[in-house]
Each structure stands twice: as structure tokens, then as C-alpha cells.
Amino acid sequence: MHAPQRAPRAHSHSQTDDNCERGVTAASRAPGTGRTGVLLAFLLALALPMALLLPAAGWARAGSWPTPPAAPKPPPQVSGPLQGGTADHTKFDELKGPFETGSDVTKACLGCHNETGHQFMKNIHWTWSYKNPDTGQQLGKKYLINNFCTNARGNEGMCAQCHAGYGWKDETFDFTDETKIDCLVCHETTGTYYKLPNSKGNKACSVMFEDMAPIDLAAAAQSVGLPERANCGACHFNGGGGDNVKHGDLSSALKEPPRTLDVHMGVDGLNFACTACHITNKHIWAGSRYHVISKDAKGRIMSGERKDVATCESCHGLSPHPVDSLAGFKLNDHVQSIACQTCHIPEFARGGVATIVDWDWRTAGKLRNGEGYHEEGYIQGNGEDRYVYKSIKGSFTYDENVVPVYRWFDGQMIYTTVDTHFDPKAKEIDINHFTGSREDSHSRIWPFKRMHTWQPYDKGNGTLVYNHLWGDDKAAYWGNYDMGASIAKGMADFGLDYSGEYGFIQTNSWWPITHMVAPKAQALACDDCHTPKGSRLASVEGVYMPGRDHNPWLDDIGTILVFGTLAGILIHGLIRFFSPKGRQH
Amino acid sequence: MALHRVKIFSIFERFWHWAQMLLILVLLVTGFGLHGFHDLFTFKQAVTLHTAAALTLLLLWAFGTFWLFTTRNWRHFIPTVQGMWGVFRYYSFGIFKGERHPYRKAYWRKHNPLQALAYTMLKLVLFPAIWITGLIYLFYFAWRDIPHATEYLQGVAMVHVAAAFAILTFVFIHVYMLTTGHSFRDHVMPMFTGFDEVDLTPEEEAYLRKDQPQDIR
Numbered sequence A: 001m002h003a004p005q006r007a008p009r010a011h012s013h014s015q016t017d018d019n020c021e022r023g024v025t026a027a028s029r030a031p032g033t034g035r036t037g038v039l040l041a042f043l044l045a046l047a048l049p050m051a052l053l054l055p056a057a058g059w060a061r062a063g064s065w066p067t068p069p070a071a072p073k074p075p076p077q078v079s080g081p082l083q084g085g086t087a088d089h090t091k092f093d094e095l096k097g098p099f100e101t102g103s104d105v106t107k108a109c110l111g112c113h114n115e116t117g118h119q120f121m122k123n124i125h126w127t128w129s130y131k132n133p134d135t136g137q138q139l140g141k142k143y144l145i146n147n148f149c150t151n152a153r154g155n156e157g158m159c160a161q162c163h164a165g166y167g168w169k170d171e172t173f174d175f176t177d178e179t180k181i182d183c184l185v186c187h188e189t190t191g192t193y194y195k196l197p198n199s200k201g202n203k204a205c206s207v208m209f210e211d212m213a214p215i216d217l218a219a220a221a222q223s224v225g226l227p228e229r230a231n232c233g234a235c236h237f238n239g240g241g242g243d244n245v246k247h248g249d250l251s252s253a254l255k256e257p258p259r260t261l262d263v264h265m266g267v268d269g270l271n272f273a274c275t276a277c278h279i280t281n282k283h284i285w286a287g288s289r290y291h292v293i294s295k296d297a298k299g300r301i302m303s304g305e306r307k308d309v310a311t312c313e314s315c316h317g318l319s320p321h322p323v324d325s326l327a328g329f330k331l332n333d334h335v336q337s338i339a340c341q342t343c344h345i346p347e348f349a350r351g352g353v354a355t356i357v358d359w360d361w362r363t364a365g366k367l368r369n370g371e372g373y374h375e376e377g378y379i380q381g382n383g384e385d386r387y388v389y390k391s392i393k394g395s396f397t398y399d400e401n402v403v404p405v406y407r408w409f410d411g412q413m414i415y416t417t418v419d420t421h422f423d424p425k426a427k428e429i430d431i432n433h434f435t436g437s438r439e440d441s442h443s444r445i446w447p448f449k450r451m452h453t454w455q456p457y458d459k460g461n462g463t464l465v466y467n468h469l470w471g472d473d474k475a476a477y478w479g480n481y482d483m484g485a486s487i488a489k490g491m492a493d494f495g496l497d498y499s500g501e502y503g504f505i506q507t508n509s510w511w512p513i514t515h516m517v518a519p520k521a522q523a524l525a526c527d528d529c530h531t532p533k534g535s536r537l538a539s540v541e542g543v544y545m546p547g548r549d550h551n552p553w554l555d556d557i558g559t560i561l562v563f564g565t566l567a568g569i570l571i572h573g574l575i576r577f578f579s580p581k582g583r584q585h
Numbered sequence B: 001m002a003l004h005r006v007k008i009f010s011i012f013e014r015f016w017h018w019a020q021m022l023l024i025l026v027l028l029v030t031g032f033g034l035h036g037f038h039d040l041f042t043f044k045q046a047v048t049l050h051t052a053a054a055l056t057l058l059l060l061w062a063f064g065t066f067w068l069f070t071t072r073n074w075r076h077f078i079p080t081v082q083g084m085w086g087v088f089r090y091y092s093f094g095i096f097k098g099e100r101h102p103y104r105k106a107y108w109r110k111h112n113p114l115q116a117l118a119y120t121m122l123k124l125v126l127f128p129a130i131w132i133t134g135l136i137y138l139f140y141f142a143w144r145d146i147p148h149a150t151e152y153l154q155g156v157a158m159v160h161v162a163a164a165f166a167i168l169t170f171v172f173i174h175v176y177m178l179t180t181g182h183s184f185r186d187h188v189m190p191m192f193t194g195f196d197e198v199d200l201t202p203e204e205e206a207y208l209r210k211d212q213p214q215d216i217r
Helices: A002-029 A034-057 A102-112 A116-120 A156-162 A203-209 A217-222 A229-236 A326-334 A340-344 A483-492 A552-578 B011-034 B043-070 B073-077 B084-092 B113-138 B149-177 B184-193 B202-211
Strands: A355-360 A374-379 A385-390 A394-399 A405-409 A413-415 A428-430 A432-434 A444-458 A502-512 B002-007 B195-200
Touching (some): A340 A444, A432 A502, A444 A483, A552 B149, B011 B149, B011 B184, B043 B073, B073 B113, B084 B113, B184 B195, B195 B202
Parallel strands (some): A355 A444
Antiparallel strands (some): A374 A385, A405 A444, A444 A502, B002 B195
């Protein structure tokens, strides 16, 4: 795979050398021949801008990224400036164990890391709560409704497996108890650690968690290090209830990806851990989907500067393309209007793991012999067969190597929460929507995954609903399959008004795409957007794009002018030709 | 007054003409490619070629303009109505009857009135229209933050494209005109050799024979 990338590079070098050689020869002959010499010098002066610009055209410049040689064993993942550490955790008596529970390990951790507990409790992995400072909206997984499994609220027994704590199953969870922090899920590196639901579900679901091997907590505790991709991925790759279901650009393929899948995380490339970009300060991470920096005007972070962003610009600067050609200049100009991701992530859900793009809750609840069932039927790129139907969730449509939807985006996400009232007869609503335009200085054109779902809502009140899915009770949808009862309980548990009549509504959610950055040879070319037919940015408004846009009147008049002239010439010529005296002249 | 073969196009003028022809050809082909009329080049190649050719042409024009004014050759392009009707009548009727072209090149007037007007309009209207809009277009990202930049860009692009259509039309007429008169070859060769038939006054002839004998045959 590397060889063909190098070959054209060698070719382009030799071309440049040839040009230089010719230039020197011509110049050395120039003086001494009077007027011809002056003319030659003049010619050279004219040729100079041509010579400077032409190597730019990129005929032979496929890939010149310095590809590191593939190592048989991947080096440790790069987590930013912190490397190697200053302690060997296998040597601490405190971690010898044995440990009864995860909390016991946490107590041992906090024994030395005595500031970590209260620092950690401020972060979103613990609070699951985020108040948008600009819109004032109360966001966070604790409150929001999505268009996958719809709501964590009321279903924490299951969903809070991905809470970085122990035992959140209902409203009684103590968010001030440091010992309930789960250090291991992010820091253990044995790969043997796992989490179970915090409360008992219906037996239809609980079978999933039987016969799991016991965790060696002491081994896990002694293995701790900086989080690796698999640590973050345990939750973030499985958002929405399965591999790559939710984000589209975060899948298990990124645990050990080749650099063709992601140039930053590639094990044969930079081998970045997530925290190399999502830089961390006192357990607070940079990079938020609730409040996106859609256009970073500050650029590269110098030592000692801000440590609060995960933007491309924070490493690559504001003029990321080498200015060795006209195209380089032009690409750097584009940074003002186009997010890096737009060109450099030509497709998402690559690497063999599909993402769900359509989810239909209307078909949920079908039973066979009185029991729920599931069906496979989508074989994804890596050969794995994915569920296309589950009685507990409905039907799924998958997609892979997906071309994103492109929109102006100012970074501000506005959510339809359980408190938002909308027209109950609306054809479809956005779970989250965003603003942005050409005229707004914070906006750029971003790639998005659009997730479309038919999901339950309160038909009488025109609101989304909390659905009580998980639980060992008569109302939980997962096991009882009575949507009316589960919604009634889901709403009543939090004192929310429910009309008693539910229906299904089409919803969209919008996911900015930012991972799976392809090597630059695979980035979009100019023609992918600057073309009259099939432009990637065909639906983007507020811009005039050469190649995509044209004034049909002007083109028609111009074409008529040109062809009219040609016709006139033809007629004039024919008359001359057939005029008896016209032939000589 | 007598016809002589006189050098009327200096080496610079001939170089200017042919270099300009080549660059305009590149600009027309790549430009209409960028506009989406054909796919002979990738967009990146077309942009690079188009910009390189445009900047080279601007440099050539800078030299050319300097030459025109320092050598006083600009006077060839002063528009005049004198003899215009005759030329116009010739192309509309006379040419079909085998009449002789009414215009004789003079030493300080090497273009016929219609030609002079056409070239002057090209130099003063079409070329400035296309290169000024071209530069504004090229540096769009330097002014994109002013209000209504998109609308302005659209206007700039329209003028640029309209001028391109007009120049393409000029090119067709210009080349067709070479076929009129004596022969295609007789029209083209002066731009290679520099020599053409010119009606000289006895004073001009005497001057040339004495001071520039190499310019008169």
C-alpha cells in the first residue's frame, strides 16, 4: 500500500529537477547575443510565474505524507504530552488486592490521587449534565431524549453502565460519593474489565449478562495507565446500543485502525489515543458535541497556552496546507468557509463497521410464541451480521462508507427536550437542530450524519416522551412490550404531563462528523464540489461556487452569441464562396 | 505614395501577439472548463493553469503597455471614423463582388479604422473587464467578510464570464477576418516576418531608406 504512494513522489521530484536543469542551461546561454539575449531574458521573466505555479497542478503529487514504517507490535498509544508516567502501579502495596468491589479499587486510587475525586466529579462523564451557557438549555444524557433508545432517564439501571461510576440505578444515586467513581473503566489496560447493569431488568434482557467471567480487580488495578482507545471506545464506540450505531464515525474499527481508516489513530501511523486531541485538564476533556467550536480562529496551541480545545486547528494551525502551489494557497483560503472535516472525512462508517441511519420503533413489540425475538440480516464490511430487527427496539437500517450531509454550522446545538412542545401534527421534528450561514462569522460548512427515526411521542400534548424500557416490573417495555404502559410510567416517574395517547413521529438527529480522518490522498478533490452535476455541496446555500454555480441567462446569451457569430461567419463565408466575383478576395 | 514592403511589427510586437494568443487560448479552454462546460482537466489543474496563464498575461500586458507608450505605438489605436464606412461597406457588400479592400496601411496607421476600433475596445473594455474581475475573483477570500460578499462575487463572476464569451467571439471573428482580402497566408505572415505592404509617402520612404534600411525591402 505504501509503494504505489511513493512512486509518483519520486516521479514528481525528477520532473522538478528536469525543469531546473533546463532553466539553468537557457540562462547561461542568454548573455552575449544582443537583442536575442534580451528577448530570451524577457521570455524567461515571463516564464517564471508559469514555472512557479505549474508544479502545483498536482498531476504527480499523490501522497507525500511521511508514512512511518509499520511496526510488528504497535508502540504505546500517544496521549499527548504525558508519556510513560512516573510510577509503576504493579509495585504499589495498595493495589495488591484482593478487592471485593470496584469501589474498593477506587478507594485505593484516591488514597494517593487525593485531588482526583472532587476534580472528577465536575466532569460530564460523572454528571451526565451540561447546561449550555449560550442557550441556557439543560442538556446531558441525564435529561435528553435521543432517537436511538430514546432516553437514559428512568432507564439508568441499564444505560448507566456507561456512567463513569458504580451503582446509578435511580434518582437515589449519590453524586457526591467519591468512592462511587469508576477509575478502572477508563484507566485499566488488561481489556478484561466490564460493567453490568446496575439494576435487574426483565428476564428477556438479563439473559444477555449471564455467564460472564469474573473480573480480576487486582490485575486491572495494577494495569492502570493513560486511557487507550479501547477504554473510551467501550462506551463511545457503542453509543445507541451497539457498535457504531450512534455516531457513525466512532466504531470498534478504531481500536486498532490502519492509518487509512484514521490518520491520527492508525497503529501504523501516529497511533493517537483519544486524549491526544481531547486534551485533559483536571479530568475535564476538550471537545464537546453540545457546544462545538465550528471555526477555531486562534489556531495552534503553543506551550503554556489554552488547553481547552480538540480542534484540528489547535495542532494544524490556521494555514494547514503547505503553500508550495497555487492549490495550497486556495485550500488555505477555504479554511474560512469549510471545516477541515468536510474534505478530509470523505465518508464515515468506514473500516467495516456499519452505522444505523434509520430506526423504526413502530415495528417494535412483535412476538413469537409470546416472546420477543431478534433477526439478523445486514452483513457489514468486516463480515459481521447485524440485527435488523429486535422486538425490544424495532427495525434498523444500516449504512457504511456513508457520504455525509453538508450544512452551514455555527457550533450551537439546540435540542428538542422532553419539555419542548411542538405541533403534534408535525410531519417530522429535529431532536437537535443547529443554525449557521454564510453570513455568520462563526459558521463553516460541516459534514453531518443524519439519523432518521420513527419514535413514540405524546400525540395529545405534542412532546417527546420518556419511555420506561428497563426494569423488572410490569411496565418496563423490554419484557412486557406494552408501549402505552411503559410511556405512562416513564412520564409519571418524573412528574411529567402525559395525555395518555401516544403515536409515532419522524425525528432527525444531526451528528457532526469529526473522526475517521482519511489520509490526504483520499481527501475530497476540488471537483467533488466544484462541478455542475453531483456536487457534494449541491444543497449548500449562500455561496457562489465556480463550477457548481452559473447564471443560466448569461450562459444562454453567451452561447447564442458565440454560435451566432460562428453561423454568421459561415453564412458570410458561403456568400463569398458562391459570389461569382468573390473568389479571389 | 507607393506600396513597399516595410517592417511594421517589431520583434517584441510579434512575440507579444503570439504569446498573448497562446495564453488567451489556455485561458479560454481552462476557463470554460472551470465554468463546467467540459471536463478536459480536473478542477485543480484548470485552476492552476488558468491562474498561471492569467498572471503571465498580466505581466505580458504590463510590458506591452510600457512598450506602447514609450514607442508611441499607442497612436495606431486612436479611433477614427475616417474611412470607417468604406471598410464597413466592403465587409458587408464589396467583398462579395470581388472588390478591393478600400484600406491601405500607412506607416503610422497600420490598422484599418474598423480594426483599430475593435482592438481599442478589446484593450480598453474587454481585457480590463476580464482581468480586473479575475483578480477580484482570485482574491475573494481576502474580502469574503464584507457584507453581501456572495452577491458581489456572483456579479464579479458574471462580468468575468460575459467578458470571456465576448473575447471568444472576438477570437472567431479575428481569425475569420484573416481569410478575407488576399489570402490567409498574406494576413498571417506579417505577424511572423514583421513585413507588410505599406503605403509610404516619399518622405517616409526616404527616411526609411536612409536611417532604417533594414526595415524596408
